[in-house]
Structures are given as structure tokens and as C-alpha cells.
Amino acid sequence: MSDSDDHDEDHEYQSFEFESDYEDEYFDNQSENSSSSTRSHNERVSPSKTSTSFNEWTLPKFILTVFLDKYQKLKDSKLGGCTDDDLLILLHYKRWQADEVINDFFDNPKKLFEQAGLPVPPQKSANHLKSTTSFDCSVCCESYKQVMVYELSCSHRYCLFCYHHYIYNELSTGKLIHCIQPDCALTIPHGDIDKIFDIVEHDSSIIKITKPLNENRLLVASAKIFVDSQSTYKWCPAPDCKGFTELVSSATFDEATLDYKDISIIPIVRCAESHEFCFSCNYENHLPCPCWVVKKWIKKCQDDSETINWIDANTSACPNCLSSIEKNGGCNHMTCKKCHHEFCWVCLGNWSEHNNSYYKCNKFEQDMSEIEMKKSKSRLTLQRYLHFYKRFTIHESSMQGDLKVLKQINNVAVMYLESRRKDSSVTSLAWSDIQFLPDAIRALSNGRKTLKWTYCFAYYLMDSNFQEIFESNQDYLNRTVEDLSEIFEKITTTSTKGDSDIVKLIMKNKTKIINLSNTISLRQKTLIDGAYHNLKEGLMKFDA
Amino acid sequence: MPRTPAGPHPFQRRLLKEYQGLVKANLPGITMVQHADTMSEYIFRIQVQHNPLYPENDRYYLSVRITREYPVDSPQVQFIKYEELDDEEASEAKIPIHPHIYSNGHICLNLLGDDWTPACSVESVLLSVQSLLGTNQVLERPPDNDSYVRHAPLNPKLTKFTYHDDDV
Numbered sequence: 141m142s143d144s145d146d147h148d149e150d151h152e153y154q155s156f157e158f159e160s161d162y163e164d165e166y167f168d169n170q171s172e173n174s175s176s177s178t179r180s181h182n183e184r185v186s187p188s189k190t191s192t193s194f195n196e197w198t199l200p201k202f203i204l205t206v207f208l209d210k211y212q213k214l215k216d217s218k219l220g221g222c223t224d225d226d227l228l229i230l231l232h233y234k235r236w237q238a239d240e241v242i243n244d245f246f247d248n249p250k251k252l253f254e255q256a257g258l259p260v261p262p263q264k265s266a267n268h269l270k271s272t273t274s275f276d277c278s279v280c281c282e283s284y285k286q287v288m289v290y291e292l293s294c295s296h297r298y299c300l301f302c303y304h305h306y307i308y309n310e311l312s313t314g315k316l317i318h319c320i321q322p323d324c325a326l327t328i329p330h331g332d333i334d335k336i337f338d339i340v341e342h343d344s345s346i347i348k349i350t351k352p353l354n355e356n357r358l359l360v361a362s363a364k365i366f367v368d369s370q371s372t373y374k375w376c377p378a379p380d381c382k383g384f385t386e387l388v389s390s391a392t393f394d395e396a397t398l399d400y401k402d403i404s405i406i407p408i409v410r411c412a413e414s415h416e417f418c419f420s421c422n423y424e425n426h427l428p429c430p431c432w433v434v435k436k437w438i439k440k441c442q443d444d445s446e447t448i449n450w451i452d453a454n455t456s457a458c459p460n461c462l463s464s465i466e467k468n469g470g471c472n473h474m475t476c477k478k479c480h481h482e483f484c485w486v487c488l489g490n491w492s493e494h495n496n497s498y499y500k501c502n503k504f505e506q507d508m509s510e511i512e513m514k515k516s517k518s519r520l521t522l523q524r525y526l527h528f529y530k531r532f533t534i535h536e537s538s539m540q541g542d543l544k545v546l547k548q549i550n551n552v553a554v555m556y557l558e559s560r561r562k563d564s565s566v567t568s569l570a571w572s573d574i575q576f577l578p579d580a581i582r583a584l585s586n587g588r589k590t591l592k593w594t595y596c597f598a599y600y601l602m603d604s605n606f607q608e609i610f611e612s613n614q615d616y617l618n619r620t621v622e623d624l625s626e627i628f629e630k631i632t633t634t635s636t637k638g639d640s641d642i643v644k645l646i647m648k649n650k651t652k653i654i655n656l657s658n659t660i661s662l663r664q665k666t667l668i669d670g671a672y673h674n675l676k677e678g679l680m681k682f683d684a
Numbered sequence: 685m686p687r688t689p690a691g692p693h694p695f696q697r698r699l700l701k702e703y704q705g706l707v708k709a710n711l712p713g714i715t716m717v718q719h720a721d722t723m724s725e726y727i728f729r730i731q732v733q734h735n736p737l738y739p740e741n742d743r744y745y746l747s748v749r750i751t752r753e754y755p756v757d758s759p760q761v762q763f764i765k766y767e768e769l770d771d772e773e774a775s776e777a778k779i780p781i782h783p784h785i786y787s788n789g790h791i792c793l794n795l796l797g798d799d800w801t802p803a804c805s806v807e808s809v810l811l812s813v814q815s816l817l818g819t820n821q822v823l824e825r826p827p828d829n830d831s832y833v834r835h836a837p838l839n840p841k842l843t844k845f846t847y848h849d850d851d852v
């Protein structure tokens with residue numbers, strides 16, 4: 141008796157090629173921005189030459205496309221004597237194989253209906269959800285003066301409280317749910333399940349909140365179980381994200397035998413909420429790092445968690461006056477409120493020097509001084525680790541800071557536009573005018589993510605001449621990311637007069653923001669491409 | 685549905701009614717030998733009639749625990765090795781040998797799994813277990829008994845049994 145645990149049909153839906161989509165989204169904006177169109181499309185090397193293609197799903201979209209698509213088709217063909225409820229039950233029973241439903245229907249309708257728990261034609265379903273008086277429920281053993289009860293065509297009647305408990309428990313199987321009576325095989329229609337929940341959970345029989353069918357509780361439960369059971373489907377690992385992704389095709393990816401020189405085969409996919417993640421190891425997009433490096437790094441960071449405390453204790457004070465500094469946004473250009481000393485949060489160096497030689501900020505100087513030389517080797521190893529670890533975590537927390545600031549900016553802009561729209565007075569801004577914001581937000585956080593993983597990458601990299609190229613790419617990306625982050629943070633901190641002020645500042649900086657986010661995407665790609673080529677050619681190697 | 689473990693059972697009336705029914709019920713071969721005041725723990729003595737594999741004098745003891753989720757979810761049921769203090773015949777109680785009963789007392793029974801609905805009751809479990817023994821024809825343990833018993837969780841409800849065949 142398994143109604144729905146083995147769906148193995150082929151889905152032929154539009155697949156998204158990661159490569160092409162990735163580019164289009166970022167570079168479509170260029171047309172409305174004259175100053176950045178100096179780069180032609182041909183100049184760009186394609187990003188990681190991935191052969192990964194995938195479908196982005198949300199549960200409602202999945203249910204609509206995979207489950208209900210066939211329901212609509214059959215609904216139109218009008219199987220004789222079938223109500224919409226019946227049809228949905230038949231399809232669910234046949235695991236959404238419309239052909240099987242049609243064949244069995246014409247072959248032996250009685251048998252099909254009986255198996256699916258429907259009254260055998262010409263009998264019709266007569267389900268009742270109603271209020272009744274003086275009712276003794278044999279499940280909860282309560283005697284009710286007045287109560288809502290539910291019964292299927294069998295007239296086995298139980299109170300709604302009991303039905304709600306029962307269905308709640310059964311939902312986890314994702315299978316069709318039958319009458320409470322043990323020997324009764326009649327199936328509860330999908331719609332009735334939602335009705336029962338709405339009435340019990342909203343404690344009212346008057347308010348009828350009709351959910352669309354693709355949010356039906358049983359269909360959602362069934363879809364979740366389907367996704368869980370399929371190795372070609374994975375939930376997005378981003379916190380609170382309900383999206384999932386179906387891997388349509390990818391390079392053969394064998395963890396055990398892979399020689400890890402080719403990072404292009406890492407199956408980076410995206411969810412419906414635009415979160416990029418690795419289908420293989422289920423982490424966020426960790427390019428340019430191969431999965432094994434990621435695993436090693438994460439393990440090391442967990443093992444060395446004590447050193448993390450050391451870092452925390454040492455990165456929270458102004459290097460000039462030693463007063464404590466609180467970091468709110470994502471930008472790493474710090475100004476001490478007390479002594480106005482401007483410094484870099486990452487290396488604690490003077491900010492003014494960063495314009496010329498920012499890249500020292502990323503490079504681990506192994507041969508610093510004689511004193512350093514005297515230090516034991518293990519000390520040096522620890523210092524090297526701390527150098528990269530610190531930068532890795534700083535970008536991680538900066539990402540959170542960025543998101544906070546960006547959310548605020550986005551909210552302000554959206555609310556401002558909304559109010560202008562309601563006002564119906566002269567609108568100076570249209571929705572299309574702020575469409576660049578979500579793109580910039582994404583570019584910034586994706587850029588930071590890549591930047592973050594470059595420190596893990598660099599930690600495991602063997603010394604070579606090409607390391608310098610990598611480091612300068614890293615530096616380029618770092619600078620643009622910080623520049624854009626700084627603009628956003630300034631917008632929120634310098635405008636004190638209110639929302640309209642923020643919107644003005646956003647618009648004033650529009651060109652700059654678009655330019656910078658395009659540059660971030662480009663540099664991000666350059667960096668990953670560079671890593672890809674050098675690893676593949678054996679010019680850069682990991683120290684395994 | 686969040687349920688706090690403290691406080692009265694959400695189906696208190698049902699528990700009471702079942703308890704009263706079990707006290708009164710005169711089920712042949714089934715005797716309640718112990719129960720908790722909360723009406724959520726029972727031990728029953730089971731005797732089998734008309735099956736030479738299980739002589740009528742043989743006594744088996746079944747432990748029934750009513751969980752917080754009862755009756756939405758089935759009770760926790762298993763055979764136990766139990767000794768009645770005031771029992772003159774005090775022959776050592778055993779776990780009955782049966783192709784669906786493991787030597788640790790766990791029972792593979794549809795009613796306790798997929799076939800359970802809130803309309804089933806402790807009584808239906810008792811009758812079902814008794815008939816499981818009454819209709820048996822081979823004195824054997826399940827084929828996977830040794831490996832199951834070695835790795836089995838204490839609570840049989842945590843085992844996802846695959847029901848070998850439906851007609852026993």
C-alpha cells in the first residue's frame with residue numbers, strides 16, 4: 141500500500157543553463173547604463189565551463205507543474221462521472237500517472253474507484269462536513285451538545301477535533317488519507333483536508349480561507365516526501381529558504397575518484413530564490429574551491445574553534461586608540477568614532493595606504509622580520525591559518541552586515557514608491573527605476589561569497605608564481621566589493637532626514653551602484669575562471 | 685501540533701472510557717493483571733484457546749503503553765517476561781514463539797502500524813494479538829530475529845516493520 145513514494149517519471153520541463161542565465165541576469169542592466177557599456181559581451185570569458193543544468197522549484201510551482209498539470213488535462217477531458225475531488229484522488233493514487241488513470245478507468249472503473257477509496261459508480265461521493273447536535277464521538281469519547289462533524293459516504297461520523305488530529309498525524313506519510321473507521325477504505329478528498337484544518341485551526345466555521353490547490357496540505361506533504369526521496373532533488377541550504385532544485389544533468393561527478401583538477405564540473409545550482417549552492421556537497425556556492433577543500437576547511441575550522449575566540453578578542457578595538465569598535469554594516473573601511481582614525485577592519489592597517497597597496501591586506505607575508513623567523517614553525521603555521529581564517533570569517537560576517545543594510549535600503553525604496561503611488565501626485569520614480577537594486581544586492585553578496593571562499597582556496601594552495609595572479613584578482617574583487625558595500629552603508633548612515641532622503645541618495649548613486657555591481661560580477665568571474673584554468677593546466681596546485 | 689508533555693492527556697475521556705471497558709470486558713483468555721493510575725500503562729495476561737502450539741495453560745504477558753499521541757497514534761505494545769506474585773502455577777512466562785514475534789517481545793503487526801486508526805482501541809489490539817497466536821501454524825521466530833534483536837530500539841514503535849505477509 142504505497143500511494144506516492146515512488147515517482148520516477150521523466151520530467152520534461154524547461155531547464156536553465158546555469159552559464160547563460162548567470163550572465164544575462166547580471167549584464168542586462170548594462171543597456172540602461174551608458175558608462176559601463178565599454179566592455180563588449182565577447183570580451184568576457186564564460187564563467188566556469190559548467191555542464192550543469194537544473195530546474196529551480198518551489199513547492200507550489202512543483203505541485204502545479206508535476207502533480208496538477210495532469211489534473212488540469214484530465215479535468216478538461218471530463219472522465220465520465222468523475223468529480224474534481226475524485227479525479228485528484230485517482231491521480232494521487234496512481235502517482236500522478238494520468239495514462240494509468242485513463243487506462244484503468246476505461247478498463248475497469250469499478251476496480252479503480254474501489255482501490256482509490258472512492259464510492260463505486262454509479263454511486264457518488266456524499267461527504268459531509270457539518271455542525272450537529274447531541275453527538276457522542278467514539279474516538280475522543282466526548283459527548284457534545286453541538287459540534288462540527290465529518291463523514292464520508294460511509295456515514296462513519298467523527299468529531300472534527302478527532303479528524304484534525306488524525307489527519308495531522310497521517311499527513312507525514314504524504315499518502316491518501318482514509319476514513320477513521322478501521323475497515324473503511326474511503327478516501328478523504330484533498331479539499332476537505334484543508335477545510336477541516338481551516339475550521340479547527342481558525343476556530344471558526346464562517347471564515348473560509350480557500351487555499352489554492354497547489355498549497356493543499358496533503359499535496360505539499362506529498363511533494364516534500366517526493367523531494368526527500370529523490371537523489372536528483374535537493375533542498376536549498378540557505379536558512380529559511382523553502383526552494384529546491386532538480387539536477388537535470390551534470391558532469392559525471394564521482395567523489396571518490398575525482399582528481400579535483402577540474403573545478404568546472406562542480407555542480408553549482410540555484411534555487412528559486414536565487415541562492416546558489418553546490419548540489420554535490422550542499423554548501424553555498426563555494427567556487428573557486430573544490431568540494432573536498434571545503435570539507436577539509438570546515439572540519440579544520442571546527443577543530444580549531446578555540447582560535448576563533450582569540451580572533452574575536454583581537455579584532456574589536458581601534459588600532460590607534462584601542463577603544464572598542466562596533467561593526468554594524470558590511471563595509472570593512474572603519475572610522476573610529478573616538479579618534480577618527482581610519483583603518484581596515486581586515487588587516488587593521490591604515491586605510492589611506494590601501495589605495496596603493498591594498499593587496500598586502502590579503503597576502504600572507506611569510507618572511508616578515510628576523511623576529512618572525514625566530515618563531516617556531518608551528519607558530520608560523522598557526523599564524524598562517526589565522527591569517528586566512530580571519531579573512532574568511534570577516535567576509536562571512538560582512539555578508540550578514542551587507543544583507544542587513546541592503547534589506548533596509550530595499551524596504552525604504554519599496555515603501556517610498558508605494559506611498560508615492562497611493563498619493564497619485566506627480567511620481568518622480570517608477571518601479572523600473574529601482575529594479576537595479578535587487579541585482580546589485582545579489583551581485584554584492586555573491587561577490588563576497590566568492591571572496592570568502594578564496595581565502596579557504598588560498599590556504600590550501602601550494603606556493604607558485606600564479607599565486608600572485610590569483611591574489612591580485614582577489615584584490616580587485618575585494619576592492620569593488622568594499623566600494624559598493626561602502627556606498628550602501630553611507631546611504632543608510634548619512635541620511636538622517638528620513639526615507640525620501642535615502643531614496644534621493646540611492647538615485648544619486650544609481651550609476652555608480654550599477655557600475656560597481658557589474659564590475660563585481662566581472663571580477664568574480666575572472667577570478668573563478670583564472671582558478672579554473674590554472675588548476676586545470678597544473679599551474680596551481682593544492683597542498684593536500 | 686505542539687503538545688506539552690505535562691498536564692492531563694488530551695484524550696482523557698477516551699482513556700477513562702477504555703479503562704472502564706477493559707475492567708468490565710470479559711474477554712476469554714485475556715486478563716488485566718496490572719494497570720497504572722494514569723490509565724496509560726497496562727499488563728495483560730494472554731492465553732490461547734484451541735491451538736495446540738500454545739497450550740491453554742501457557743501464559744503470555746503483554747505490556748500496553750498509551751502514549752501522548754494516543755489514539756491518533758497506536759499504543760506501544762510488546763510481550764514481556766513477567767511473573768505474577770500470587771500465582772501458584774508461577775510457571776516461567778515466556779515470549780511466545782511466532783514468525784511475527786521477536787524474542788525481545790516486539791511484535792510485527794499491521795494494526796500497530798499502517799492499519800492503525802484512532803477508532804482502533806486497546807481491546808482491538810488485545811484481540812488481534814490473541815488471534816495472531818490462535819491462528820499460527822508454525823513454531824518459529826522471524827527469519828531476521830537475531831539481527832533484529834541485536835539492533836532493535838527499546839521502543840518497538842521506533843521500528844519501521846515491513847509486514848512480511850498480510851494474512852497472519
Ligand SMILES: [Zn+2]
Nearest residue numbers: 294296319324
Ligand atoms: Zn468510513
Ligand SMILES: [Zn+2]
Nearest residue numbers: 277280299302
Ligand atoms: Zn471526537
Ligand SMILES: [Zn+2]
Nearest residue numbers: 376381411415
Ligand atoms: Zn534558496
Ligand SMILES: [Zn+2]
Nearest residue numbers: 418420421431
Ligand atoms: Zn561542493
